[in-house]
Amino acid sequence: MAHVRRDLDPSASPLDYYGYELRRRRDSAGLTLNELGAIIFCTGSLVGQIECAQKVPTREFSERVDAALGTEGFFSGLVGLVLQSQLPSWFQPYAAMEAKATYISTYQCQVVYGLLQTEEYARVLLSVGHPDEVDEQVAARLERQRILRREVPPPLWVVLSEAVLHQQVGSSEIMREQLEYLLHFAKNPWVQIQVLPFSVGQHPGMMGSFNLLRFDRDPDLFYADGYDQGSMTANPQVIRERSVGYARLQACALSPEDSAELIGRVMEDRYGHQPGPDRSTVA
Structure with missing residues (x-):
């Protein structure tokens, strides 16, 4: 596919800046689109689409470009900003x-x-609201998850309604992989997962999902999901009330160990591989 070479305004967006710099530095290296593509194991067409800001680069692409052009981490550093810019504008803050x-x-x-979603689980979820931007949205979500792979990541405490385990997203295989991924965090000292069982009945979280963020120097933040966009506040009274409510949720939920046991049980009972009609059990 031929690409019309068009001039980009590098100040228009992080994606335009990335494309502008990629073209400039590729030209400086004396490489054609196909030649750079061959070096970084992709098509020249893809390189051209990224240079024209028609495709969003991945982190892997950026790391390979840095190695090929000797740009010392320039594109690897820039891609985080590019991917963040692909998130919905209301979610970016x-x-x-x-x-x-x-x-x-x-x-x-x-x-x-979102920080604990597998790629396929995220892809199914995002295809509902963004069918034309799934690849970009998935890449942006996976980029958010990088904070959990830092040398010293922020502690993450998660309380999941038992309904999350039973609400099928995609195929049974996707759900099984997602629940297996949650179990993978059982040995991670920075991530604690508790399940709030159906047996609790009414509880402080019945108004909907929410997040609390704490910082070293800035005020705490409360974020609540909405139908089409979320809301965020640092109001001290709201923070106080929601913090107490969250503590009550933690107290009502199963322990991390019992939660892992329940996740494993639902994974096997609901999403386990069932024997087909052509299989037989040999005693």
Whole structure:
């Protein structure tokens, strides 16, 4: 596919700046689109689309470009800003604060928290609201998860309604992989997952999912999901009330150990591989 070479305004957006710099530095290296593509294991067409700001680069692409052009981490550093810019505009302020938080608490009543979603689970969720931007949205969500892989990540405390385990997102295989991924965090000292069982009955989280962010020097933040966008506040009274409510949720929820046991049980009972009609059990 031929690409019309168009001039980009590098100040228009992080994506335009990335494309502008990629073209400039590729030209300086004396490489054609196809030649750079061959070096970084992709098509010249993809390189051209990224240079024209028609495609969003991935972190892997950026790391390979840095290695190929000797740009010393320039594109690897820039891609985080590019991917963050692909998030919904109303969500970007929260994502920026989430990345700076020193402690994250979340209650989720419908879906797994974004930082703990597998790529396929996220892809199914995001295809509902963004069918034309799924790849970009998934890449942006996975980029958010990088904070958990820092040398010293922020502690993350998650309370999940048991409904999250039963609400099927995608295929049974996708759900099984997602629940297995949650169990993977059982050995992570920075992540604690508790399940709020159905048996609790009414509880302080019945108004919906919410997050609490704490910082070293900035005021705490409260974020609540909405139908089409969320809301965020640092109002001290709201923070106080929601913090108490979250503590009550933690007290009502199963322990992390019992929660892992329940997650494993639902994973096997609801999403386990069932024997097909052509299989037989041999005693």
